Amino acid sequence: xxxxxxxxxxxxxxxxxxxxxxxxxxxxxxxxxxxxxxxxxxxxxxxxxxxxxxxxxxxxxxxxxxxxxxxxxxxxxxxxxxxxxxxxxxxxxxxxxxxxxxxxxxxxxxxxxxxxxxxxxxxxxxxxxxxxxxxxxxxxxxxxxxxxxxxxxxxxxxxxxxxxxxxxxxxxxxxxxxxxxxxxxxxxxxxxxxxxxxxxxxxxxxxxxxxxxxxxxxxxxxxxxxxxxxxxxxxxxxxxxxxxxxxxxxxxxxxxxxxxxxxxxxxxxxxxxxxxxxxxxxxxxxxxxxxxxxxxxxxxxxxxxxxxxxxxxxxxxxxxxxxxxxxxxxxxxxxxxxxxxxxxxxxxxxxxxxxxxxxxxxxxxxxxxxxxxxxxxxxxxxxxxxxxxxxxxxxxxxxxxxxxxxxxxxxxxxxxxxxxxxxxxxxxxxxxxx
Amino acid sequence: xxxxxxxxxxxxxxxxxxxxxxxxxxxxxxxxxxxxxxxxxxxxxxxxxxxxxxxxxxxxxxxxxxxxxxxxxxxxxxxxxxxxxxxxxxxxxxxxxxxxxxxxxxxxxxxxxxxxxxxxxxxxxxxxxxxxxxxxxxxxxxxxxxxxxxxxxxxxxxxxxxxxxxxxxxxxxxxxxxxxxxxxxxxxxxxxxxxxxxxxxxxxxxxxxxxxxxxxxxxxxxxxxxxxxxxxxxxxxxxxxxxxxxxxxxxxxxxxxxxxxxxxxxxxxxxxxxxxxxxxxxxxxxxxxxxxxxxxxxxxxxxxxxxxxxxxxxxxx
Numbered sequence: 244x245x246x247x248x249x250x251x252x253x254x255x256x257x258x259x260x261x262x263x264x265x266x267x268x269x270x271x272x273x274x275x276x277x278x279x280x281x282x283x284x285x286x287x288x289x290x291x292x293x294x295x296x297x298x299x300x301x302x303x304x305x306x307x308x309x310x311x312x313x314x315x316x317x318x319x320x321x322x323x324x325x326x327x328x329x330x331x332x333x334x335x336x337x338x339x340x341x342x343x344x345x346x347x348x349x350x351x352x353x354x355x356x357x358x359x360x361x362x363x364x365x366x367x368x369x370x371x372x373x374x375x376x377x378x379x380x381x382x383x384x385x386x387x388x389x390x391x392x393x394x395x396x397x398x399x400x401x402x403x404x405x406x407x408x409x410x411x412x413x414x415x416x417x418x419x420x421x422x423x424x425x426x427x428x429x430x431x432x433x434x435x436x437x438x439x440x441x442x443x444x445x446x447x448x449x450x451x452x453x454x455x456x457x458x459x460x461x462x463x464x465x466x467x468x469x470x471x472x473x474x475x476x477x478x479x480x481x482x483x484x485x486x487x488x489x490x491x492x493x494x495x496x497x498x499x500x501x502x503x504x505x506x507x508x509x510x511x512x513x514x515x516x517x518x519x520x521x522x523x524x525x526x527x528x529x530x531x532x533x534x535x536x537x538x539x540x541x542x543x544x545x546x547x548x549x550x551x552x553x554x555x556x557x558x559x560x561x562x563x564x565x566x567x568x569x570x571x572x573x574x575x576x577x578x579x580x581x582x583x584x585x586x587x588x589x590x591x592x593x594x595x596x597x598x599x600x601x602x603x604x605x606x607x608x609x610x611x612x613x614x615x616x617x618x619x620x621x622x623x624x625x626x627x628x629x630x631x632x633x634x635x636x637x638x639x640x641x642x643x644x645x646x647x648x649x650x651x652x653x654x655x656x657x658x659x660x661x662x663x664x665x666x667x668x669x670x671x672x673x674x675x676x677x
Numbered sequence: 678x679x680x681x682x683x684x685x686x687x688x689x690x691x692x693x694x695x696x697x698x699x700x701x702x703x704x705x706x707x708x709x710x711x712x713x714x715x716x717x718x719x720x721x722x723x724x725x726x727x728x729x730x731x732x733x734x735x736x737x738x739x740x741x742x743x744x745x746x747x748x749x750x751x752x753x754x755x756x757x758x759x760x761x762x763x764x765x766x767x768x769x770x771x772x773x774x775x776x777x778x779x780x781x782x783x784x785x786x787x788x789x790x791x792x793x794x795x796x797x798x799x800x801x802x803x804x805x806x807x808x809x810x811x812x813x814x815x816x817x818x819x820x821x822x823x824x825x826x827x828x829x830x831x832x833x834x835x836x837x838x839x840x841x842x843x844x845x846x847x848x849x850x851x852x853x854x855x856x857x858x859x860x861x862x863x864x865x866x867x868x869x870x871x872x873x874x875x876x877x878x879x880x881x882x883x884x885x886x887x888x889x890x891x892x893x894x895x896x897x898x899x900x901x902x903x904x905x906x907x908x909x910x911x912x913x914x915x916x917x918x919x920x921x922x923x924x925x926x927x928x929x930x931x932x933x934x935x936x937x938x939x940x941x942x943x944x945x946x947x948x949x950x951x952x953x954x955x956x957x958x959x960x961x962x963x964x965x966x967x968x969x970x971x972x973x974x975x976x977x978x979x980x981x982x983x984x985x986x987x988x989x990x991x992x993x994x
Contacts, residue, residue, distance in 0.1 A: 313958040316743050337744040337961075422844065435942035497850035498829040501942050625745070629960040636764065636945065643852060 269298040272561050272568065273325040276303065277311030278551065280519065280585035281329075281381075287580055288571045295571075296564050312628075319343050319556065326559040327568060330377065332368050332550040332620060333627035336464060339376040340625060345555040347375045348566050354573075355379070360593045368550050368620050371463050377554035378569055381587040383517035384609045384618070385446060385547045387539060388524070391532040393427075393512035402534060406450050406541035409513070410483055413494040416512035429494035431501050431511035432484060434642055437635025438628055442621075444480065444638055446515050446538055446547060449619065451476040453543035457630065457665060459622040460676020466622045466630075466669055467676040470662035476542075477661075478654035481641060485654070489645040507531060517549065518609040519586035525603075535608050537616050545617040551587065582606060626672045633668060634661045730974070737967035744961060755968035765969060768947035769976075771856070772925060775948065778860045779867075779924040784916055786864065787871035792901075794872070795879050805876060808869035816866070820933035823862045824849070827934070849934055849943035859946065862930050867923065871916050878912035879905070914988040918981050925977050926950055949973050 272292075274285060282305055289301045304325075306314060312334055318324040319338060330338060338344050347355070354360045355375045365379040387409070389402045397416050403409045413429030420426045433443035445455050452473040460467045470477045487494040495511075503520050505511040507528030515538055524531055537546055553572065555565040571577070578589035583599045588609045600607050612618060621627065641647060641657040669675035737755055741748045759765055790808070794801035811819060826834050827848035835845045848858040882905060890900050906913075928950035935943040953973070957966035 309959065316958075316961050320743050341744045341746060343744070424845070435945060437945060497942060497944075498845070498847040500830065626960075629962070632955070632959070633764070639945070 268296055268564070270561055271300045271302055272296075272327070272564055274301065274303045274327045274329070274568075275311060275314065275325040276305045276329055277308040277331065278329070278585070278587070279305035281551075281581055281587065283584050284572065284577050284580045287577050288568060288574075291571045291574070292564075292568050295567060299561060299564050301568075319558075322558040324556055324558070326556055326561055326565045328377075328554045328556055329380075330552050330554060332552060332623060335369070335377065335552050335554075336371075336623045337625050338554070339371060340464065343557055344376050345557050345559065345562050345565075347377065347554075351375075351378055351566070351570070361590055362592065362618065364548065364618050364620050365550055365590050368623055369552050377552035378573075379590045380551045380553050380572065381581055381585075381589050382551070383519065383549040384588050384612075385515055385517050386535045386537055386608055387513060387515050388506060388520055388533055388535050389513045390506070390509070390511075391534055393509075397512075402536045403513075403539045405539050406447070409539050410487060410492075410494075413487060413513065414492050417494045425493065425496040425499060427509070428496065428499050428501075428505065428511040429513065430487070431499070431505045431514035432488070432495045432642075434488075434495070434497055434501065434639060437633070437639055438631040439635075440639050441631040441635035442547070442549075443515065444484070444635070447480045447483065448473075448477060449545045449547070450538060450541040450543055451480055453545070453617075455619060455621065456634070456661070457622050457624075460674070462676065464624060465674045465676035466624045466626075466665075468662050468665045468669070470658055470665070474655055474658060474662075477658040478651055481638065481658055482647070482649070482651060482654040484642055485644070485647045486649065488642055489648050503527075506533070517547075517586075518588050518606065521603065521605050522584060522586045535605050537608065537613065543617065544615060545619045546612060548618050548620050550590070550620060582610070624669075624674050626668055626674060629672075630665050630668045633664050637661045637664060733967045733970050735967075736964050737971050739964040739967075740962075741964035741967070742961050743963060748964075751964070755965045756972075758965065759968055759972060764947060765949075765952055768949045768952040771947055772927065772949045775856060775860060775863075775927060776921060776924045778856070779863045779927075780917065780920045782860065783864045783867055783871060783924075784913075784920055787868055787916075788875050788913075790868070790872050791875035791879055792905075794876060801876065805869070805873050808872050810869065811866045812869045814866070816929035817933055819866055820862060820930045823858075823865075823930075824934055827858055852944045852946075855935070855944045855946050859927070859931055859934060862934065863924060863927065866930070867920070871920065874912065874916055875909070878909050882908050910988065914984065917984050917988060921980055921984065922977060925973075925980070928954065 276282060276285065282303065285303050289303065292299070292301060315324055315328065315330075315334070316337070319328070320341065320343065324343075328338065328344070352375050355366050355369065355378060358366075361379055365382065366375070369375045369377045369379055387402065393416055394400075394402065394412070397412070399412060399415075403412045409430065416427070416429035417425060418427035433440045441456070449455055452469065454469045454473065456468065456470050456477070457466050458469055459465070486492050488496070499505060500508055500510040502514065503516060503523050504527070506514050506516075506520070507524045509528070509531060518535075521535065524533055537544070553569045555562055555569070559565050573591060575594050578591060578594050579596065579599050581587055581589050582596055583603070586606075588606075589596070596606070596610050600610065624630075637657060637660050641654070644653075647653045647657070666675060738750060738752060739748050740751050740754075790804075794804055797804075826832050829835060829845055829847045829850060832848070834848065838846070846854055849855055886904060886908075887900060890904055895903070927948055931946055931948050931951055932954075935946050949969070950973075953966045953969045956962045956969060
């Protein structure tokens with residue numbers, strides 16, 4: 244009798260292990276993307292993945308970034324999110340703090356912790372108390388884009404090298420119509436969209452201070468605000484913007500086309516943005532001759548990095564397959580595709596991008612940062628979007644205030660309001676650090 | 678003396694009781710029919726309308742972030758925070774300004790057009806259809822088209838205004854003009870609906886009444902003031918309330934027109950629904966967004982009650 248029962252138990256165990264093995268290699272692997280420009284790379288990965296997992300269907304959906312973030316916020320806690328989460332660094336902490344992410348397998352964790360493979364700042368952004376929660380995949384690294392023809396017309400043979408130069412160049416590159424209205428911006432500043440505006444304002448602030456306005460706090464997940472400490476430099480950065488939006492030095496206007504679109508259409512001579520601009524301008528402004536250099540220095544010399552992180556949902560039924568997909572995405576041809584087609588800079592240092600750089604040498608500014616250039620990343624925290632939005636609203640309202648032109652005290656008051664707003668939100672969310 | 682009931686035969690008594698049973702069964706069946714007919718609708722209404730409102734009210738007392746593990750009860754903290762929220766205050770003022778302008782302009786224009794169309798009875802349906810086309814056009818594509826029209830450099834509106842010697846205006850970029858640009862789009866979008874509603878109301882005014890007034894020597898203005906407007910009062914009340922609710926809930930045109938597409942920056946014009954959306958789906962402060970929604974609900978309800986009080990036909994009560 245006992246023998247018979249044991250035999251039945253063994254059979255059931257064998258059957259269940261077959262079923263569970265089957266579950267791991269069968270089903271639908273779901274991937275959601277907020278950056279559709281990397282879809283091609285995922286599709287290349289999908290073809291390779293199918294060879295390993297012929298019975299797993301891969302569904303890749305792309306969304307507008309904000310819609311993507313909202314969908315994730317609602318679906319992941321409910322267990323109905325995608326298997327692979329491609330998260331931007333600033334929303335990443337929400338998910339590992341909520342316990343929504345699977346443990347990174349040992350081989351990938353080892354690669355993340357190897358300096359020869361992943362640079363330390365990118366390892367740090369995915370790591371909490373020594374444990375990585377995702378694989379840093381690519382970075383959006385900033386630089387100063389300049390129109391070569393516009394610079395030559397204005398008598399400049401090389402791009403600006405210092406923070407001061409940027410403003411001097413901007414004044415000289417600006418063009419006005421007979422009615423006095425600007426027809427070309429010397430520099431296209433980020434004047435709207437408060438969250439992104441805060442990020443772009445920091446491009447200037449960092450060079451003056453060597454810090455971001457929001458830096459990681461003493462405890463993981465906390466944030467300290469540096470504006471009060473650097474109030475003179477903060478006010479100077481603000482005043483330089485305001486002085487170049489009104490009056491004699493005016494170098495940009497709200498009515499002009501802005502950002503990459505403005506630059507690609509020749510409506511702006513310079514602007515600061517990330518590497519994706521290279522393929523964008525090549526496609527949308529084929530006649531624009533342009534160059535890119537790291538953001539010109541002042542007291543400090545830094546390049547901002549926005550990092551895309553690949554993780555697997557804790558609720559995924561295909562965890563093994565999902566991690567294998569992420570492993571496939573580290574392959575050379577796929578990383579080449581990411582760089583060439585989207586312009587985002589892959590973070591694997593043990594790969595060789597020379598084939599792509601041969602075709603497009605301007606990527607070298609992004610893939611191979613010059614010695615002395617500090618790479619900085621936003622402080623990981625759960626209130627990033629709210630803080631940067633509310634800070635940017637104050638900064639961008641000040642941009643419109645012509646009474647602040649040349650008014651250092653006024654600029655300091657504005658920046659202290661920005662400081663206090665950030666502190667209040669951080670305290671409200673329990674992540675404030677002195 | 679025997680009582681009357683004693684004289685009722687057993688047969689008649691049986692008939693009466695059967696009739697009572699039949700009536701009771703009809704009543705029962707009627708109730709069943711009402712429950713069957715209205716039940717699904719009421720259930721659906723409760724699920725789609727009532728439950729979300731009650732849930733929103735409940736959420737407004739919590740710090741509710743979908744991706745956070747704890748969602749503590751915080752009493753009236755969200756409402757207290759609202760009092761100090763500059764962005765919400767700005768949004769409320771902007772929405773009020775927008776609502777007043779949009780309601781007044783839309784309804785005045787719609788009433789005037791409906792009156793004019795009454796004088797060309799045969800051709801009026803064609804004009805009503807033409808005016809109704811924007812109403813059936815979804816907000817998003819309509820707003821995208823208007824975004825192009827408003828483009829300061831290449832937009833057709835500035836091009837036309839240039840013929841009148843008016844310099845190029847930054848319709849969506851200038852903080853002082855954007856309100857009027859959004860009002861313009863909203864009036865264009867909703868005008869046709871109210872023209873049709875007023876048209877129906879005007880057609881229901883008896884011709885005899887107008888003819889009698891004309892015979893008595895009433896001028897067109899007097900006929901408008903003493904006959905048309907009083908008789909249209911219920912319709913006007915309806916349109917004012919509907920327009921207030923529609924325009925107070927403005928979101929899509931503002932979102933699309935001011936969405937910070939990188940090449941086409943626009944002024945960050947705040948409206949109440951936009952703030953609620955941002956708090957709920959960008960900052961994930963669901964509880965706080967709930968408190969904002971409750972305040973919006975109370976605000977609109979108050980406005981509607983005030984309008985009822987001033988515009989309702991008191992003689993009819």
